[in-house]
Amino acid sequence: MTRVVAELAGLDMRFGEGAGAVHALDKVDLLVHEGEVLGLVGESGSGKSTLGRCLLRLLQPTGGRVALDGDDITDWPERRLRKLRARMSMVFQDPWSALNPRMSIRRLIEEPLKLHTQLGRAARRTEAERLAERVHLAAAQLDRTPAELSGGQLQRVCIARAIATRPSLIVLDEPTSSLDLSVRAGILDLLGELRAETAVSMVFITHDLATLRLIADRVAVLYLGRVLEEGPTEAVMDRPAHPYTQALLSAHLPADPRERPKRIRLEGEIPSPLDRITGCPFQTRCPLVEKQCRIGRPPLLSAGPGQTAACVRLIDGSNRIAA
Amino acid sequence: MSHAATLPAPRRFVLPHRLRAWTRRSPLAAAGVLLLAAFALLAVLAPLIMPYDPVAADAAAVLQAPSQAHWFGTDANGMDVFSRVIFGTLYAFAIALPAVALAILVGVPVGLVTGYLGGWTDEVLMRFFDALRVFPSIILALAVVSAAGASVVNVVLVLGLLDAPVFARLVRSEVLALRSGSLVECAVATGNPVWRILLVHLMPNTLQGTLAQAAVRASWAVRLSTTFAFLGLGIQPPTPEWGAMIRQGAEYMVTGQWWIGVFPGIALILLSLALNMTGDGLADLLDPRRRSAG
Structure with missing residues (x-):
């Protein structure tokens, strides 16, 4: 296995x-x-954005541990984290509000270099131009302000900022969901290129399964703050083990319009995150729920090579919802 | 005429592109700026363009109606009202500008810090400012000025400190709005130290509101400082200050010498109008999100 x-x-x-x-x-x-x-x-409210922010220590978790490159950073104060932020970065959902509207694109891309490197003015300038080119931004756009760029271009600026210090981890929080469908593909292509060229790890947060299939190596499915299933993208998409993942995937229309969608309709309410759940968090909506699901927290069980799911019915193989 | 076409076209004064677009969008604001510029010029050039010494009494020319020699007439001391109105512009600026500068210097940092930090710092400072705002500003200012002594410096200090909460509230609310987006979170994630978040990412984005407000508050400061003088606090006659002149003129209103009070009154109204119109225009011009539309 590769390095964690x-x-x-x-x-x-x-x-x-x-x-x-x-x-x-x-x-x-x-x-x-x-x-x-x-x-x-995960759905909205599943905790996926919170997870991303804890990973980058933008939030201080109330329990457990966070480690980056082997350092336990759970209790690091912000002053100490600041230097570490060269090694981890974030791309936000809404590039319009994330980028300072008073700074030029050039200054925005140079900012992480200014904060984290010893590069001089001229070197920063060259590096910013190289980064802009890397994310396919025209050099002419460097002297504009965010208000003059489109959403897709702004997200490229955010990506250029995120890769500027060559971090080991980038968290992307729904980076394409605020963009037009036509622009989305370009951003995903760019992320694919970056993955192929560098050793950077990315955590891609989304509610869109189709996007994940295009970009993700592995998938973790979150529901009410718990990981219900985790595994290689192919395996989770094609052979979802957890009933929730099965329901989630069935909500998507098949690529072939002649194929009849086999939709699993969920009954019941999502429990409020205010409630303390005993047992499986999906018990209120699961069509396969049984007595055992309400008692203890289901352990993550193996569901295939590298694939795990938190469902007790995996034990006897009765975890499939009949469509 | 055949040779008429060969004549060079008359050179026209062309405003830079953005200024021209803005002038077209808000002609009132452009008029305000123009008027304000005229006042500023008047203040600077006052010693050069005044036809008479504004404090030179002339017993031979007391209470004269406007004429060729005295455009705005003369007052009870025989002083030229026109010269006094012009010189009064200098006083109006000399009090309003430092007062507003002081209000910004105190209010903006307080607003930035309380908006960014939140919590108890925010609670304590904002409640204190709320308490200040409960009192009608004129009464409070009057109380302080009459207690501390009515010097020009005291008037400036009182006006500035009294107005600081206005800027603090404004900046704080803009910071809160920026916090609700991802600007601050993105700046933190990039590794910005706190001072840089405050000064580079938040402050410039509150500037537009601050500047627009500054013009409007300068108008308030001009009016309040003339009010002080009118009530006999601060600057005393025969100093050529508009409020003091209006007070003096009020006494002669009933006997028909209207010019003594009316001309400084008009000057006061025009300057405060110019400042208000400028403020509205600035708010419009400085919005960075509108630049592409301009």
Whole structure:
């Protein structure tokens, strides 16, 4: 197995205290390997963005450990983390609000270099031009302001900033969901190129399964702050083991319009994140729910090579929802 | 005429592109800026263009109506009202500008820090400012000026400190709006130290509101400082200050010598109008998100 770049162990994140506390992440274990693209998928409120922010220590988790390149950074103060931020970066969902509207594109791309490298003014300038070219931005756009660029171009600026210091980890929080469909493919192509050229690891957060199939090596499925299934993209997409993953995938239309979509309709309500769940978090909607699901937290069980799922019915192979 | 075509076209004064677009979009604001520029010029050139010494009494020319010799007439001391109105512009600027500068110097950092940090720092400072705002500003300013002594410096200090909460609130609300987007989070994720987030990422983005507000508050400061003088606080007659002149003129209103008070009054209205129109225009011009549309 390749080197582990980032590690989450028993990660817990609660917002607020007492009865009003929201349990956003519930004992999450996750590994990010060198050079891989890990897709994090889940509905809104599943904790996927919180997970990304804990990974980069933009949030201080309430429990568990976060490690980057072997350093336990769980309790590092922001002052110490600041230097580390050269080794990890983030691309946000909304590039319009993430980029300072008063800075030129050139200054925006130069910013991480200015903060983290010893490069002089001229060297930074050359490097910014190289980065712009790398993300397929025209040199003429360097002297514009964010208001003069399109969403897709702005997201390229964000990616140029994210790769500027050659980090080992980039977290991309729904980087394409605010963009037009036509622009999306270009951004995904660019990320694919970067993955092929460098050893950078990416955590790609999305609710769009089709995007994941294009870009991710591995997928982790989040539901109410827990990882329900994890494994190689192909395996999870083609042979989903957890009933939730099966339902999630069935919600997507098949590529062939003649094929009849076999949709699994879910009944029941998503529990409020305010509730303390005993047993499987999917029990309220799972068509295969049984007594055991309500008792203990289902352990992650092997569901194939490199694939695990947190479903007790995996034991006797009764985890498939009949379509 | 056949040779008429060969004549060079008259050179026309062409405004730079963006300024021209802005002038077209908000002609009122452009008029405000023009008027303000005229006042500023008047203040700077006052000693050169005043036809008379503004404080030279002339017993032979007391309470004269506007004429060729005295365009705005003369007051009870025989001083030329026109010269006094022009010189008064200097006083208006000399009080309003430092007062607003002080308000910005105090208010903007407070707004930045409280908006960014939140928590108890925010609570304490904002409640203190709320408490200040409960009092009508004129009464509060009057109380402070009459207690501390009515010097020009005190008037500037009172006006500036009294107005600081306006800028603090404005900047704080803009910082909160920026925080709700990903600007701050992105700056942190890039590894910006706190001072850089405040000064490079937040402050410049609150500048537009601050500048626009500065013009509007300068108008307030001009009016309040003349009010002080009108009420006999601060600058005393025969100093050529508009408020003091209006006070003096008010006494002669009933006896028909209207020019003593009316001309400085008009000057006051025009300057405060110019500042307000400029403020509105600046708010429009400085919005970076509108640049592409301009």
